[in-house]
Amino acid sequence: MIRRRGFTLVELLVVIAIIGTLVGLLLPAVQAAREAARRSSCQNNIKQVGLAVINFENSRRKLPAGFTQDRIPAPSGAFQGHSVFYYVLPFIEETNLFNSMDAKVPLNNRATTATGGKAAAVVPTLLCPSDALPNTPIPYPYTGTPAEFYGGTSYKANGGSRPIFATSSTNDGVFMCFGTASRKATSAPTGIEVRLKDITDGTTKTIMFGERFHKDANFDTFTVAGWNSGSTIVSWSRWYPAGGDNGLGNLMGGSFAPIGYTTPWPAGGSGAPTSQSAWFTFQDQRLSAFGSGHPAGANFSLCDGSVRFMSNDLSQSLLALWCQRADNQTFPDDQ
Numbered sequence: 001m002i003r004r005r006g007f008t009l010v011e012l013l014v015v016i017a018i019i020g021t022l023v024g025l026l027l028p029a030v031q032a033a034r035e036a037a038r039r040s041s042c043q044n045n046i047k048q049v050g051l052a053v054i055n056f057e058n059s060r061r062k063l064p065a066g067f068t069q070d071r072i073p074a075p076s077g078a079f080q081g082h083s084v085f086y087y088v089l090p091f092i093e094e095t096n097l098f099n100s101m102d103a104k105v106p107l108n109n110r111a112t113t114a115t116g117g118k119a120a121a122v123v124p125t126l127l128c129p130s131d132a133l134p135n136t137p138i139p140y141p142y143t144g145t146p147a148e149f150y151g152g153t154s155y156k157a158n159g160g161s162r163p164i165f166a167t168s169s170t171n172d173g174v175f176m177c178f179g180t181a182s183r184k185a186t187s188a189p190t191g192i193e194v195r196l197k198d199i200t201d202g203t204t205k206t207i208m209f210g211e212r213f214h215k216d217a218n219f220d221t222f223t224v225a226g227w228n229s230g231s232t233i234v235s236w237s238r239w240y241p242a243g244g245d246n247g248l249g250n251l252m253g254g255s256f257a258p259i260g261y262t263t264p265w266p267a268g269g270s271g272a273p274t275s276q277s278a279w280f281t282f283q284d285q286r287l288s289a290f291g292s293g294h295p296a297g298a299n300f301s302l303c304d305g306s307v308r309f310m311s312n313d314l315s316q317s318l319l320a321l322w323c324q325r326a327d328n329q330t331f332p333d334d335q
Contacts, residue, residue: 035130035294035295037129038128038129038130038293038294039130039294039299039309041128041129042128042129042130042154042211042292042294042299043299043307043309045125045126045127045128045154045155046128046155046209046210046211046299046300046301046307047301047305047306047307048092048125049085049088049092049125049126049155049209049301050208050209050301050302050303050305050307051091051305052088052091052092053084053088053091053208053209054196054303054305055091056087056088056091057195057196061195062193062194062195063174063175063193063194063195063196064084064087064088064175064193065082065084065087065175065176065177065178065179065191065193066083066084066157066159066163066175066176066177066178066248066251066252067081067082067083067084067175067176067177067178067241067247067248067251067252068081068082068106068177068178068179068182069081069166069177069178069179069180069181069182069183069245069247070179070180070181071180071181072105072107078107078243078244079181079243079244079245079247080105080106080107080242080243081106081177081179081241081242081243081247082106082240083239083240083241083247083250083251084157084175084251085123085126085153085239085240085251086098086101086239086240089123092123092125093125094123094125097117097118097121097123100117100118101118106242106243107242107243109240109242110148110242110243111137111148111149111150112147112148112149113149114136114137114139114149116149118240119148119149119150119151119238119240119241119242120137120148120149120150120151121137121151122135122136122137122151122152123151123153123239126151126152126153126154126155126239127152127153127154128154128155128211128292128293128299130292130293130294131154131211131213131214131215131292131293132213132214132215132234132293133152133153133154133214133234133237134152134234137149137150137151138150138151138152138234138235138237138238139235140230140231140235140238141229141230141231141235142223142230142231142232142234142235143223143224143230143232144230150235150237150238150239150240150241151238151239151240152214152234152237152238152239153237153238153239153250153251154211154212154213154214154237154292155209155210155211155212156209156210156211156212156251156252156253156288156290157173157174157175157208157209157251157252157253158173158174158175158206158207158208158209158210158252158253158254158323159173159174159175159176159248159251159252159253159254159288159323160172160173160174160176160254160255160323160324160325161173161254161255161256161320161323161324162185162254162255162256162284162288163176163248163252163253163254163256163288164248164249164252164256164284164287164288165248165249165280165284166182166183166184166245166248167183167184167185168185168284169183169184169185169188169191169248170184170185170188171184171185171188171189171190171191171192172188172189172323172324172325172326172327173207173252173254173323173324173325174194174199174206174207174208174303174325175194175251175252176191176192176194176252177191177247177248178191178192178193179191194325196303198325198326199303199325199326200325200326200328201321201324201325201326201327201328201329203302203303203304204302204303204304204306205302205321205322206302206303206322206323206324206325207300207301207302207303207322207323208300208301208302208303209300209301210253210259210290210298210299210300210301210310211290211291211292211294211298211299211300212237212253212289212290212291212292213260213291213292213293213298214233214234214236214237215233215234215293216233216262216263216286217266218262218263218264218265218266218267218269219232219233219262219263219283219286220232220233221266221267221268222263222267222279222283224267225267225268227267227276227279227283228283229246233286236249236250236287237250238250238251239251249284249287249288252288253288253289253290254288254290254323255316255319255320255322255323255324256284256285256288256289257285257286257288257289257316258289258312258314258315258316258319259289259290259291259297259298259310259311259312259314259319260289260290260291260292260297260298260312261285261286261289261291262286262289262291263282263286290310290319291312294309296311296312296313297309297310297311297312297314298310298312300322310322
């Protein structure tokens with residue numbers, strides 16, 4: 001009689017343990033490969049947006065405004081405006097979307113349903129795969145019953161040393177608010193549509209766009225507290241705000257906060273502001289902060305069309321030099 005020998009329980013457990021160890025060793029490599037692919041895709045996206053602006057400048061002899069801001073006539077008097085991303089749609093293969101939008105009345109581009117198109121349209125080129133944004137229209141307000149829907153963007157235009165809030169805007173970056181109802185800091189120059197020749201620090205040394213990461217649990221606790229107009233960090237991402245007075249918070253980044261800055265405490269936590277007025281400065285820091293879901297830093301497109309990955313460890317003072325278009329200061333070549 002032939003005796004058939006099978007695996008003992010000990011042998012089976014050893015094999016399972018070996019397989020588990022191999023999977024454990026392989027998983028980080030797989031995750032790293034996936035993140036490398038996401039980072040490469042993001043670099044391509046932000047490069048395309050940067051090149052679109054350069055092509056716009058080549059045809060119009062000026063860069064688009066970061067956000068145009070006008071008021072419709074009384075009795076409404078509401079703010080309305082176009083965004084930098086609206087102007088470059090034809091240069092990122094979104095001509096049909098551009099043609100579907102009202103060029104004269106931005107408020108007409110709002111969408112009250114997720115399928116309303118226009119401002120609710122999701123533009124794949126504007127989304128980083130490592131960001132926390134959905135590839136579906138985002139409701140506004142994010143909490144409660146939505147009145148409008150918007151497509152999101154993972155990229156922010158360089159607004160200089162302090163791009164937001166509107167009455168604090170320094171207007172020393174590449175993009176800024178421009179129009180009959182645009183506002184600025186008292187000491188700041190009037191907003192303009194910049195030409196490449198106005199970037200006297202050099203196009204290779206000036207940021208055009210940077211990433212913004214939409215994940216910040218602490219920030220969202222202030223939304224729950226009622227201090228962010230019903231907007232979580234995810235919903236501060238509209239590529240086309242259309243109206244209101246908070247458009248710059250969706251569109252503009254700068255050096256008012258270091259790369260990768262997130263809200264350091266929850267609402268009511270130790271060290272947190274105890275009033276909404278005290279919170280506003282921190283809100284502006286978070287909304288203007290560049291950052292990403294990539295490890296250790298974020299992608300930036302420069303004004304010459306190139307892309308550079310900048311570390312979260314970059315000092316805020318050096319970031320300010322990258323963000324200002326004409327500060328006439330120099331910094332080390334490796335920074």
